[in-house]
Amino acid sequence: MIAVDSLRRLYGDVVAVEDVSFRAGEGMVFGLLGPNGAGKSTVINCISGLLKPSSGHVSVAGFDLQREPRKARSALGVVPQELALYEDLPAVENLRYWGAAYGLKGTELKTRVEEVLGYIGLGDRAKDLPKTFSGGMKRRLNFGCGIVHRPRVLLLDEPTVGVDPQSRERLFAMVEEQRDAGACVLYTTHYMEEAERLCNQLVIIDHGRVLAAGTVAGLRAKLGERDTLLLTGDFPDGAASRAVERLVGNGLRDLEIIATAGDSLKLTLSDGSRHLAAVFEALAAVGARVDESNLRRPNLETLFLKLTGKELRA
């Protein structure tokens, strides 16, 4: 449903997106995971037609965005990162207007608007102005405006930013319902948990480039079954690597340092809980001090850390 090939987009001299390619099919949630400034919105905007790619190709529902923009856009529903609502127009009128913008009319428009109002949980606030709504309600209406016309392809750009937990759950449920109804959902986020929970497939991007792509399970497998051990304390120069060398020599073959920074140390190893004591001992022996420790099962956060050497949310 969405095909992106060698997409590249510059802002002046700044390369925002470089050589991004992926395919997202119907009935799936396709994730675009990356930290702020990674280029997620730029990719979304190239697909929605707001930005022209500097080079590369984008097609939506089989229509090339350059050659048949009207047809491509008709298939699209967009839920932008920044709210795009008439704050001074009642919720129901917002939905009606956007339905009309996508060509709905008459009774079809009317019934569909009623349906969406109930669906986004704003049935009892239909006549109220969005400027009186909470952040979560606005997000839900923003979502509603993107789906009035039953799009086959739905673009969601960080839809949960600034949203209370309840509205967040409602949004997740709505995304899943769209997917189950056969839509192709492109979902960008910088929250690894959201990507793990919602996405069938995803690409991880940073600095405009694809770092990894695949299913959540497949990406996890890339890490092996290793755990991450996060330590804070005092690690004098070279102490950590000496301790790790010693431990590897003693049989902890897959122990690796993934990041060090002054008072923190990140390690990866198999079956971490069994070897905790040995790790602490070895560190103490080289003069390091551990104040806090945190052992994690492998997840996308770890993968991102391993690929880039930095935290996803940093």
Place this chain on the structure above:
Amino acid sequence: MSFILSAAAKDLRRWWRDPMVLLVWLGIPLLIGGLITSLMSGGGSGVRPTGVLLVVDQDDSLVSRAVTGMFGQGELAEMITLKAVSIEDGRTQMDAGDASALLVIPAGFGEAWLREQPATLTLRTNPAQKILPQIITEGLELLLDAGFYAQRAFGEEIKVIADWRETGREAEAGRIDAIVAAVRDRLESVKAYLLPPAVTVELVETGQEADKVSLALLFLPGIVLMAVMFTASGLASDIWEEREQGTLRRLSSSPQDIVKFLLGKTLAATLVLFCITGITLVLGFALHGMAWSRLAPALAWTVLSGAGLFLWFAAVQMLAPTRRAAGLISSIIVFPLLMAGGSFFPLAALPDWIAAFGRLTPNGFVAEQLTSEITSAAGWAITPASWGLILLIGIAGLGVAATQLSRGFAQR
């Protein structure tokens, strides 16, 4: 078509939520119009009389020259011959019945006016004449009042701007914003217009009840155009509102035609203009007892022109880098255009070179045609060429605005 209507309905619903703004756009011109009308209540204009106005200018300042200058311009100049005299000569000639009126501008008058201190002009009229002394009296009061209201409304800004000119300092953005905000606030506080004027015209001798000339009629088109300009430029700023709310971006990612969106907004603006100019014209027609058969062409002409102005204001505002700059550019354009185009003083009362320029301004042109319509012997007096011209200007505005929308303004 159906989307054009949806877009127009959406805008009307939104604008209707802020009726105060609409009232201000309507209210200011009505207030000024009411004021002028109360100064010179209407009546049929008959044969054009001529006479002599004796002036003793003891002040000899810019302001005093502006006062006398008004009688030396345009239509008034054809009726009134100005003669500078000494106070003794003036009295002698008045006593002999050789002149219509004697105006004495005391020394220090200009200074007092600028400082908004009370000042008195003495006007002695010839009891033997009827119409001319009336015109002179009304014209004088009107001039002082108009100047007074300008001073009242924008005195502070005028001073600041004058200071800049003097010191040659660069205008800081913050100051400009403050001024724009202040001007807007001032416009909204209609109260300021209700304060009593500081200048009084003391009539030494008045004639008996005189025939009244409908000089006020000269002001009507300018006042209507003031309402049109305020409304058109104010509504045009909605394009920035749409951009800031993100709705323009959402629209650009839809399959919808941006020209239809713009036509919808223009349609909504046209309806608002129809109501506002409708009210202004109907009141003007009723007050001056004008032929109602001219109302339809006058209204159609004004509304069509207003729609064109709306599109051009939108196009100009989209050139600005920020919303604030757009507002500033709008004010910078609107006020001089109103001034030159005869909304504060009728073109006929302005110095010739300004009047010539004024007729070339869009609002001046529209007002001039409107004048010819409402004063014509038969209805539909505006030529097809003028209708065609204004229609072309409107279509060009649509083209320019649509181009800017689709070439980046909506997508940014």
